[in-house]
Amino acid sequence: xxxxxxxxxxxxxxxxxxxxxxxxxxxxxxxxxxxxxxxxxxxxxxxxxxxxxxxxxxxxxxxxxxxxxxxxxxxxxxxxxxxxxxxxxxxxxxxxxxxxxxxxxxxxxxxxxxxxxxxxxxxxxxxxxxxxxxxxxxxxxxxxxxxxxxxxxxxxxxxxxxxxxxxxxxxxxxxxxxxxxxxxxxxxxxxxxxxxxxxxxxxxxxxxxxxxxxxxxxxxxxxxxxxxxxxxxxxxxxxxxxxxxxxxxxxxxxxxxxxxxxxxxxxxxxxxxxxxxxxxxxxxxxxxxxxxxxxxxxxxxxxxxxxxxxxxxxxxxxxxxxxxxxxxxxxxxxxxxxxxxxxxxxxxxxxxxxxxxxxxxxxxxxxxxxxxxxxxxxxxxxxxxxxxxxxxxxxxxxxxxxxxxxxxxxxxxxxxxxxxxxxxxxxxxxxxxxxxxxxxxxxxxxxxxxxxxxxxxxxxxxxxxxxxxxxxxxxxxxxxx
Numbered sequence: 001x002x003x004x005x006x007x008x009x010x011x012x013x014x015x016x017x018x019x020x021x022x023x024x025x026x027x028x029x030x031x032x033x034x035x036x037x038x039x040x041x042x043x044x045x046x047x048x049x050x051x052x053x054x055x056x057x058x059x060x061x062x063x064x065x066x067x068x069x070x071x072x073x074x075x076x077x078x079x080x081x082x083x084x085x086x087x088x089x090x091x092x093x094x095x096x097x098x099x100x101x102x103x104x105x106x107x108x109x110x111x112x113x114x115x116x117x118x119x120x121x122x123x124x125x126x127x128x129x130x131x132x133x134x135x136x137x138x139x140x141x142x143x144x145x146x147x148x149x150x151x152x153x154x155x156x157x158x159x160x161x162x163x164x165x166x167x168x169x170x171x172x173x174x175x176x177x178x179x180x181x182x183x184x185x186x187x188x189x190x191x192x193x194x195x196x197x198x199x200x201x202x203x204x205x206x207x208x209x210x211x212x213x214x215x216x217x218x219x220x221x222x223x224x225x226x227x228x229x230x231x232x233x234x235x236x237x238x239x240x241x242x243x244x245x246x247x248x249x250x251x252x253x254x255x256x257x258x259x260x261x262x263x264x265x266x267x268x269x270x271x272x273x274x275x276x277x278x279x280x281x282x283x284x285x286x287x288x289x290x291x292x293x294x295x296x297x298x299x300x301x302x303x304x305x306x307x308x309x310x311x312x313x314x315x316x317x318x319x320x321x322x323x324x325x326x327x328x329x330x331x332x333x334x335x336x337x338x339x340x341x342x343x344x345x346x347x348x349x350x351x352x353x354x355x356x357x358x359x360x361x362x363x364x365x366x367x368x369x370x371x372x373x374x375x376x377x378x379x380x381x382x383x384x385x386x387x388x389x390x391x392x393x394x395x396x397x398x399x400x401x402x403x404x405x406x407x408x409x410x411x412x413x414x415x416x417x418x419x420x421x422x423x424x425x426x427x428x429x430x431x432x433x434x435x436x437x438x439x440x441x442x443x444x445x446x447x448x449x450x451x452x453x454x455x456x457x458x459x460x461x462x463x464x465x466x467x468x469x470x471x472x473x474x475x476x477x478x479x480x481x
Contacts, residue, residue, distance in 0.1 A: 006235040008253040009142070010184035013135055013170045015256045018127045021134065025261045026445055028268070029134050031417055032095055034441045035270050036104040037068070037457070038424035039094050042348070043087030044069045045427060048204040052086040052211060065113035069428035069459035077113040078215045078222075081168075084109035085211035089160070091274035091348075092330045093424075094210075098266055098381045098408070099144035099151045099159075106164030106213035107136035107171045114175055114218070116454040126447030128175070134263065136171030140164060141262035142253060143235075147245035153278065153315050153378040154198055161196035161209040162244045168217020176221060188230025189220035191241050201317045202331035267408040269380070270417060273346040275329075276318050279336040280404045281385035282310060286340035288399035289387050293341075300342050302360055304391050310337055311371045311386035313378040322365055326351040337387060338364040430460055 043049050044067075053067060056079040065080035067073040068087065075083065088094050088105040097103045111132055115124045140163040144150040150159070169190035173183040193216035196209045234240035235250055242248035269277060294300055310333055320332035329335045329351050338361055339350050349355060376383055384402040391397075403409045412420070418438060425434045437456050440447060447453065 164213035
């Protein structure tokens with residue numbers, strides 16, 4: 001029986017095989033991969049993606065990988081993973097797990113970059129990809145279970161910057177076939193790359209947390225391959241990984257013969273609009289209240305609204321009374337409530353500056369009050385939202401949401417997940433490429449060579465780009481209500 005937590009993680013990373021994957025884990029992880037690719041393609045339209053890709057162009061190497069949807073741009077694998085990771089989180093549209101983190105964005109770009117850049121003499125199958133992806137997800141989940149603090153919506157460190165970095169290192173180590181000793185070193189190195197403060201939430205810097213987690217995890221595995229050494233007890237120590245979490249109590253992982261996947265027990269949430277997960281309860285409750293105030297396609301009578309009360313958990317970084325930017329609006333209980341009341345729903349364009357600055361929105365924002373009931377704890381597994389609209393004549397309408405559509409308790413149907421992917425990916429790719437990607441990912445366990453997938457991720461050829469410009473494609477929006 002191993003006594004070292006760190007060594008037990010290395011044993012799991014090194015020892016897990018395709019045979020350990022369950023049908024449920026395969027199906028859930030394919031949904032995560034599909035969603036992550038879609039939001040990544042959509043994210044290539046953002047300003048933060050443009051800045052990150054421009055910066056990364058200063059690097060070059062003999063090995064290179066594609067930037068998704070950009071056939072003219074290739075980067076060293078670690079920087080391709082960085083830029084694609086930034087794209088995935090650029091709109092806060094990626095998946096969310098419990099305990100709280102965005103699990104996929106730090107792992108998938110790494111594996112896609114490696115599958116493309118490594119010598120053609122090595123062929124990676126869809127099952128190879130699924131195994132390494134799930135190893136990266138599993139490591140994140142196990143680490144998050146070592147602290148009660150990690151179960152709540154974060155206050156100090158952004159979780160993907162912490163556990164995502166180690167998830168990336170684990171996935172890379174698995175994909176490259178590193179020895180158990182090298183896996184252990186990769187984790188140790190990754191801990192010294194981990195951590196970013198919550199103060200940068202709702203800014204252009206937050207998406208860099210995912211990109212850096214992907215890049216730094218890959219680099220940690222590469223450095224371990226070269227013989228770089230770190231503290232072999234790094235996950236066991238309060239001054240090691242324990243520095244990121246209060247009440248850190250690590251446990252040795254069980255032997256592989258009794259291994260169960262956390263993803264088998266706990267599914268992820270998929271977002272229907274690009275904003276902080278906690279705002280999805282607000283949108284759900286606000287849409288229900290709106291039905292009392294508006295019939296058919298009539299406009300909300302804003303002049304009759306006296307007060308809007310949101311009863312939500314106390315999450316300071318999502319409390320933004322008057323957001324000024326798209327990133328602040330994505331992290332604003334108040335903005336999501338007011339926009340839903342006005343428009344009846346939230347879409348990708350809802351966070352454009354012209355929408356945020358609408359006089360009707362600013363008027364409603366001034367009427368919002370927040371209340372924090374003691375039983376409404378800041379956990380994605382238990383929180384609820386109650387919205388009350390009080391009219392000038394004293395009439396009050398109240399609705400509550402304890403679970404929204406897309407949450408793990410009420411998961412998106414496969415058809416709605418496909419529609420989200422199509423809407424997001426069609427911002428960059430041709431119809432045929434979108435449909436081919438969809439079919440490949442949904443049958444990923446049957447794919448013999450991942451190069452078929454990575455070739456499609458490069459994006460449109462020049463002829464396809466001309467065709468797309470003729471189509472005059474609009475910004476994706478879809479209705480999953």
